Each structure stands twice: as C-alpha cells, then as structure tokens.
Amino acid sequence: MSPTEYHFRHAVSAFFEMNRDAAKALLPPHLEPFEPHHGLAVFAVTTFDFVKSEVGGYQEIVLAVITPPLVTSTGQWPRSAFYPFVVGTNTEASRLHAIERWHLPHYMADVSIDFDEGPEHVGIRVREAESPILDVTVRAHKWTRVDHLYQSFMFDRGKSFKSNIHMAGEFTEHEEEAGELAIHRHPMTERLLDADVETYPFRELWMKNGVQTFEGLETL
Numbered sequence: 001m002s003p004t005e006y007h008f009r010h011a012v013s014a015f016f017e018m019n020r021d022a023a024k025a026l027l028p029p030h031l032e033p034f035e036p037h038h039g040l041a042v043f044a045v046t047t048f049d050f051v052k053s054e055v056g057g058y059q060e061i062v063l064a065v066i067t068p069p070l071v072t073s074t075g076q077w078p079r080s081a082f083y084p085f086v087v088g089t090n091t092e093a094s095r096l097h098a099i100e101r102w103h104l105p106h107y108m109a110d111v112s113i114d115f116d117e118g119p120e121h122v123g124i125r126v127r128e129a130e131s132p133i134l135d136v137t138v139r140a141h142k143w144t145r146v147d148h149l150y151q152s153f154m155f156d157r158g159k160s161f162k163s164n165i166h167m168a169g170e171f172t173e174h175e176e177e178a179g180e181l182a183i184h185r186h187p188m189t190e191r192l193l194d195a196d197v198e199t200y201p202f203r204e205l206w207m208k209n210g211v212q213t214f215e216g217l218e219t220l
Helices: 020-025 092-102
Strands: 004-019 040-052 058-067 081-089 112-117 121-128 131-139 144-156 159-174 180-183 203-214
Touching: 004 020, 004 112, 004 121, 004 131, 004 159, 020 040, 040 112, 040 131, 058 092, 058 112, 081 092, 131 203
Parallel strands: 081 144
Antiparallel strands: 004 040, 004 203, 040 058, 058 081, 112 121, 121 131, 131 180, 144 159, 159 203
C-alpha cells in the first residue's frame, strides 16, 4: 500500500490522565495502556480540520487511549502510540474510507466539529445536531516546523493492525495545563463518563497547515 496523505488546516490534540482500569477496558486484549503514574493511563482527544484527501475535505474527532509504541528494526521511536476506540466525522465518505482502509471504529452518524481559533488558543466544539458531545480548548506556546512519527493500533474482527503516521506542519506543544475539557453524555463518550478523566490536559499539541501521512497498514 502506498502512503496516503491527508492535508489539514488544524490538528489539535490534548492528553488527559484517566483511570488505568477504565483505559484497559477500552483496549483489545493484546494492548496495554501507557501508565505515566501507577494506576493512571492517558486519554487523548484529537481533532482534525482536513482540507484535502481522497474523499475531500472533512472534520474528524479521534478518541484514543495512549499505549506503548512498537519499536521497529529501523530504530525510529514514535513520539506516542494510540489506540483509537471511536472516531467521528462529518461525512459518510470519510467514515467509509477510514473503516475500509484503516479498520478504525466509527460512530456512524455525522457529527459537527467547530474550530474557534484565537491568537493564542483554539477551542473545539463537537456536536451531533443539538446534542453536545465534547468541548476542548488548547493553548499555544512557541511555534516551530516539525515532522513527527506516531503509531496507531487497530483491532477489527479478531485481527490486529498497526500504521506508522507522519505529522508534518507548524507545531506548538507544552505542558502548562492551560487547556480545558468538558465531556457530555453521548454514545461516543459513554465509556468515559465513569473513567475519572481529568478536566485539564497535562500535554497540549496543536499543528497547523500540515500533512498527515499514513505509511500503510501492517498486520500484526
């Protein structure tokens, strides 16, 4: 499979501490949550504003648990590894594309994802019609241009997969605990409501005007 590119205006991510047992329940049996501290795991919310892809422009939200990465023979060490347990988008074409090609689990209805960019922050509101799903705010720090490696794990119908993902663009990251999170009661978030997810992130990441490149899909 040749690399697949997704061009974006915004890619916004925040990491939050959560209960380790709740995180483990979101993972397939062969994966373990990354534990920054004993008894704690990491929940990641990532939102994209894609402007160009094989299926056109669309917005996406990815809810994931951070896992230990898989080190390859090349010696490259991913900055982090994710297991997306649910993905939401605002178009049917983008859902079908990601399910077929990447085996990513999706909420099968359109959600709206609004990006409110200010001079030093970006606020994201995720809704299904009039029902709120999630609100997150990430604040900026020093901007630089980067090309980072990440990993995503997938599990579908008893089979395990992995993809290496490159993220290139203008990037800011910090651990100032300046952002905010509100999780609302909705089918996408119901497994998080009793997971003791913190309301402020310990890491905030924001990338602009960049490209997300999936190297391909590897069966584990």
